[in-house]
Amino acid sequence: MIGSSLLMLVLLIVENAGSVVSPVVTFNPDLNKIFTGQSLQMTCDVDSTLQEDITYFWFKNDNWIHSEKTFSIASALSSDSGNYQCQTSASDLSDSTRLEVYNELFSLPTITQSPQLVTEGDHVTLTCHTRLSPHRKTTVLQFAFYREGQNIQEFSSANTYEIPFVKLSDSRDYKCEVQTSDYRIKKASTTTTIQVNRIGERELFNQSETEVTSKPGTSHVITAVAVTSLVLVLFLIITALMFLYRTKQFSLPGDNKPSSKAEFEEPNDETENIYTDLNTNTARWQSFSQNPQEAMKDHVTENHYIVC
Template identity: 65%
Template sequence: MAVTMFVRSLLMLILLTVENAGSAVSPVVTFNPDLNKIFTGQSLQMTCDVDSTVQGDVTYNWFKDDNWIHSEKTFSIESALSSDSGNYQCQTSASDRSDSTRLEVYDGFVTLQAPTNVYEGDDLILRCQHYPGYTAKQTIFYRNNAVIQDWGSEDELHIENVNMTSSCKYKCTKQVNHHLLNYQHSDETSVSVQALYSLPTITQSPQFVTEGDRLTLTCHTRLSAHRQYTVLQFAFYQEGQNIQEFSSANTYEIPFTKLSDSRNYTCEVQTSNHRIKKTSTTTTIQVNRIGERELFNKSETEVTSKPGTSHVTTAVAVTSLVLVLFLIVIALIFLYWTKRIPLPGNNQPASKVEFKEPKDETENIYMDLDTNTGKWQIFSQKPHKEAVKDLMAAPPMEISAPLNVIKQ
C-alpha cells in the first residue's frame, strides 16, 4: 500500500512539474476588443502575452495559419478584410508557439459575436451586431435552435456564471433595414466553455511517514494560461470533516504525526467569488510505527513498503539473478574444458598421457679388480636398471695400467 501511494505521488509530482514547466513560458494571444468575429473594415489589435518570469530581451513572432506575418509584441489590423480570417499564434525567443486563436472577418449584414475564450464562472455576453451604416430593429436569440430570448430591442444576450453545460451552438436573427425594407438576417457561433483550473490533487511530504514526523499535505491545481492571475482559495478535509478553512494557503501541516492520523484526506479549491469549487480525489495517508522503516536513503527520496512484502521480493529476485549468472559461468567453463579433454564415454578416444621419469643426468664410472681373473674392469652406474644391465653384460675390459676414477 505504501509503495502504491509513493509511486502515485511521485508520478503526480512529475506531471505537475512538467505541466508547470511548460506553462511558465507559454504565451497567449489576446484580442482587443475581445471578439471572435468582426465586420470587414473594422479594426482589432492582438497582443502576445508571456509569463512575467521571462527576463531579458524578448523577441516576438506572429503566425497566421502557420505562416510568419509579424515580429513585434502586438499585431494590429486597421481595416479588416475577409482574407484576415484565420488562426493566429505568437512565439517568443524564450517559448514555444502559443495555442491558436481564431478570428473571423465577416462581410454580411448580421454577425453573432462571442469572446475568444470563455471559462467556467464567466458571465457570457453574446452580441448580435448588424453591419455599420444600416439600421436594425428587433432581435431573437436561440440556443441549439431553441428560442431563449424572444423578439426584443436588446441586441445582447447575457448568461451569468456559465459552466461546461453552456458549451453549445448559439444563433441570433435580426431585422435589418436596407432598400427601404426590413429583412431578417441570421448568424450563429459555437461557444466552448473551458475549465478555469484543473481538478486538484494532494501530494504528501515525506512519502514515508513515521510517528512523530512532520507531515505536509499540498493541494495542487493549474490555472488556465489566460487566467493566471485568478485568486484561488484552498481548504482541507479529513474523512470528510473540515480541518482547515478556505484560505490562500494550499498546504496543511501536521507537526507531530500519530498513528490516528492514518486517514483519508481531500482538498477543495474555489474561486474568490465562490462561483467555481472543485474537490480532489481522496488520498490515504499511512502513519507507520517507529522501527517499521525498511529502506531509507537520506540523500534521495524515501522508498518504503510494508515489512515482508516488496523488499523481500526484491532481495529474492536479486539473489536468484546472481545465482543464475553464477551457474551460467560454471556451465560455460565446463563446456570449454569438455571440448579440450573429452570425458569417458564420449565417442572420441581419450588422449594418451605419457609420464616420463625425470632424467638423471649424473653417470658414475668406476673400476674394480676382479680377483678371479686378476684383471681390472670398468663399471658405469646409471639411474635406470636397464643401463646397469647393459654394462654388466659387456665383456670385461683389460687395462694394463692403473686408471683414475672419472666422474662427470
C-alpha cells in the first residue's frame, strides 16, 4: 500500500513538471535592432492557463533588472544592447533574446545654400542633408526649416526650402531639423548665414577677384610699354617741329626761275641787287645743308656785326 502511494506521487510530480511552459520575450515594435533615442517595450508572455497571481522576473546578461510583466526602454542607449530573458514564479526561464542598439539612425544634418554668392533678386535654395543607417534604409524622415529660430517650413518629406526672390532682409541665420515619422528621434543642424549683397556689388567683387588672380608682373609690363610708346611719340613730334622750324628759318625767298631769256640780257642796278641776294642766299643754303652748325654760327656772327 505504501509502495503504491509513493509511485503515484512520483508520477504526479513528473506529470506536473512536464506541463510547465517557458515564457517568451516579445518586442513592441517587433524589432530587435533599434537606434539610440528610440523607444521599445518588452513583454513576458506566458500560458494563459496559469494563475494570474504570479511574479515576473527580468534578466539582462544573466543579471536581474525588473519585476513586472513588461519592461520598457523610453530612449535607447548603446548600453541597452544585450541578451534579455524573463521568468515567472510558475514557469521556467525563457530563451535568451538579443537586442542591438546602434549609435545613429541617421547622421547629424547639415544645411547648405545655393548659390554661395547671393545678390538681390536671386533664387536661393537651402538643402538639409543627412545619411540613413544602412540597417534602416527604408526609414521615412521628415524635414523642417527655421530662420532666426522661427519655423518657416513645417515638417514634410521635402528636404529643401526655396526663396524665389531674395531680398536684403533675408540676410539671416538658418537651420534645419530632421525627425523620424514616429517622432521618436529628432536632430537639428548647425546654423548657416545667408548674406545678401546689393545689386552691383557682385560685379565689383568679380573685378577685384580677377585683379588678385591675374598673372603677377603683367601690369608692370603694360605700364613700361605705354611709357616707352609715349616717349617715342613725343620724340617724333619734337623732331618734326625742329625740322619745320629750320626749314622755315632758312627757306629761299623765291623758287621761280625767269620765264624768258630776255629778262637777263639787260639787267639794271635793281636786278643786279636781287641776283646778288639770291646768290648769297643760295650759298648759305648749300652751306647749311652740308654743315648746319657752322652755317648757324656764321649767320649769328654776321647778324652780330651788323647790329654793332
